[in-house]
Amino acid sequence: QLTTKTQPVEATDDAFWDQFWADTATSVQDVFALVPAAEIRAVREESPSNLATLCYKAVEKLVQGAESGCHSEKEKQVVLNCSRLLTRVLPYIFEDPDWRGFFWSTVPGAGRGGQGEEEDENARPLAESLLLAIADLLFCPDFTVQSHRRSTVESAEDIHSLDSCEYIWEAGVGFAHSPPPNYVHDMNRMELLKLLLTCFSEAMYLPPAPDSGSSNPWVQFFCSTENRHALPLFTSLLNTVCAYDPVGYGIPYNHLLFSDYREPLVEEAAQVLIVTLDYDSATSTSPTVDGTTTGTAMDDTDPPGPENLFVNYLSRIHREEDFQFVLKGIARLLSNPLLQTYLPNSTKKIQFHQELLVLFWKLCDFNKKFLFFVLKSSDVLDILVPILYFLNDARADQSRVGLMHIGVFILLLLSGERNFGVRLNKPYSVRVPMDIPVFTGTHADLLIVVFHKIITSGHQRLQPLFDCLLTIVVNVSPYLKSLSMVTANKLLHLLEAFSTTWFLFSAAQNHHLVFFLLEVFNNIIQYQFDGNSNLVYAIIRKRSVFHQLANLPTDPPAIHKALQRRRRTPEPLSRTSSQEGGFMEGSRPAAPAEPGTLKTSLAATPGIDKLTEKSQVSEDGTLRSLEPEPQQNSAEGSLAEGEPGQAWREQRRLSSASASSQWTPTTDWVLSWKSKLPLQTIMRLLQVLVPQVEKICIDKGLTDESEILRFLQHGTLVGLLPVPHPILIRKYQANSGTAMWFRTYMWGVIYLRNVDPPIWYDTDVKLFEIQRV
DSSP states (O other): OTTTOSSOOOTTOHHHHHHHHOSSOOOHHHHHHHSOHHHHHHHHHHOHHHHHHHHHHHHHHHHHHHHHTOOSHHHHHHHHHHHHHHHHHHHHHHTSGGGTTGGGSBOTTOSSSOOGGGGGGGGSBHHHHHHHHHHHHTTOBTTTBOOOOSSSSSOOOOTTTOOGGGGOSSSBTTBOOOOOOOHHHHHHHHHHHHHHHHHHGGGGGSOOOTTOTTOOHHHHHHTSTTOTTHHHHHHHHHHHHHTOOTTSTTOTTHHHHSOOSHHHHHHHHHHHHHHHTOOOTTSSOOOOOOOOOOSSSBOTTSOOOOSOHHHHHHHHBOOHHHHHHHHHHHHHHHHHHHHTTTSTTSSOOOOOHHHHHHHHHHHHHHOHHHHHHHHHSGGGHHHHHHHHHHHHHHTTOGGGHHHHHHHHHHHHHHHTSHHHHHHTTSBOOOOOOOSSBOOOSBHHHHHHHHHHHHHHHSOGGGGGGHHHHHHHHHHHGGGOOOOOHHHHHHHHHHHHHHTSHHHHHSSTTTHHHHHHHHHHHHHHHHHSTTTOHHHHHHHHHTHHHHHHHHTOOOSHHHHHHHHHHHHHOOOTTOSOOTTOOOBOTTOOOOOOOOTTOEEEOOOOOOOHHHHEEEEEEOTTSOEEEOSOOOOSOHHHHHHHHHHHHHHHHHHHHHHHHOTTOSOOOOHHHHHHHHTTOOOHHHHHHHHHHHHHHHHHHHHHTOOOHHHHHHHHHHOOOTTTSOOOOOOEEEEEOOOHHHHHHHHHHHHHHHHHHOOSSOSSTTSOOOSSOEEEO
């Protein structure tokens, strides 16, 4: 009717408009089926004033519901129907640039119908009225929260005077009381959060721009002091996610008996939470986090942090028990897919691990006290193991490149802290089924074996991550007390593969990988020689690789010949080393994406030199930055960050695309870095130990490694090696390039995960491309 009516329908024609939210019980799926995309677009093009009135009227109904407190069933139904209708229509308003300002315009007379003193209320833009109504409705007694009335005779709570902090949805941070589970409240919350997420999704319809900062006006307003429910809502979302136990009170197979209505709410809460926290800390002053403990959950002694209250609250959580609650909750949920394998189907398998990883990242990035808490005990390993599981599992799947990146970014962030390297020495005994070689060793062994697997048997698109993976290994290497033989062989296999002449000469950046590996060996030899006889033995066995590097040819004919060889060898790393051994029991090989799987494109990631900042570890263990402070404002900085990132990604793409890429290696170029290869320590080690090992072998006619290993265990190089170099750590540093990457990744995940109903499907999103594998 809206498209066919020749005259615009008057806003006062309630009989007409009420048909949209009349009291028939519908579901959000019904609304999506009954309101087809083509018709929404037709109204938008042919009767724009009717579409405008529809939006006003629907927002007005939500505002009235929030005002009255939704006491009757009919009012509740109207609110839900308007909420579903707006969820359906908003993406079509966002996709059209001409409509973009519509929700931010004020509508004369379309306020709350009152005149006189309420005149100033009417001046609110529609978006603000909508957001405030959603916030009120999320704390509406008997609709989305438990009423505190003791009897039906008592008058209902006044929605305007109630203190929503007493109605937080779940116990946890800053709230001790867990309300009884209520299916209806959970579903109503979920529908309103879906609408809220749809409001925020305007970000999907703007092309990625490095300077866009974090100016999503919807998020900005919702997370400002204008929203009186900001604190209880932040707390409700965080606690709902972190308190969720998909196993269902620890009883196996319990989820098959009770359909779990909590999970959809938890997913929605996680998605809304990460979007509200989309805040570029690189271009803004982030709150410093040290202050004395106060009686509240939030630390009040800090300077006033960012305007975004959700980011502000997150950065000020400081009580140990709150950290424990959040960390345990996230670790429990991340480990959930790994539990599947002991008793298949015994627990509900959650699907929102990517949102959880983004949330964990935000916590560590915005709250340094939380990061230190995570690393203070071996609890960090409960986050590490699931991440390694996801990385290993997704390595062959083109549609999960984003998951690979966020997992690696988190490990890069953690590896900048000494404690992370120290924690990795804990023996690894949990046997999570992964298709990796069986080994006996520590969590460090697990990390290196999985990284080796990603590098040697992941797909092409992961090459830009190699720098990151090896940087993580460099960062932890000075603290690794004892690597297993399997791991030592893997590291040398990588060195062999990366130091072939054609690999070194086929792209401008490839030699960096050799530098990283040599740095790993030097750190271990200089700082952890005593427990690492396996690695020393492996270095001795593969000593020819180091001699070849030292004697790398640099003359043009040799360079040309090396590149010719490339045409014949398809992949540097496809040769797996001979001692693969068996894989872990119960593991399945990592599978590529099913053909036709949808994926979303990602922004370029900045190069490792932009992602990290070099720091030197002093004698007392403190870090000293080695980077000069850039003298430029953040706007210039952010552009510069974006470009090298683009250029670097492009260069990598070209170099892996064809041997005849524009870039060609020259003698001068090879000499420029060959002279810097840090081979002195290893060459000295070989000079001292090889003759001794050879002598043992000749004297005893040995072919048995155990005797040699025993000799190496008791050997010492004290006084024989060059003076130890200072330890260099490359710490992650926030920059606009990664902020942009996170934004596109996060919205891509949200787009793909919301399929029932498919909120954004087939609308003209601009932030990323939707691609089929």
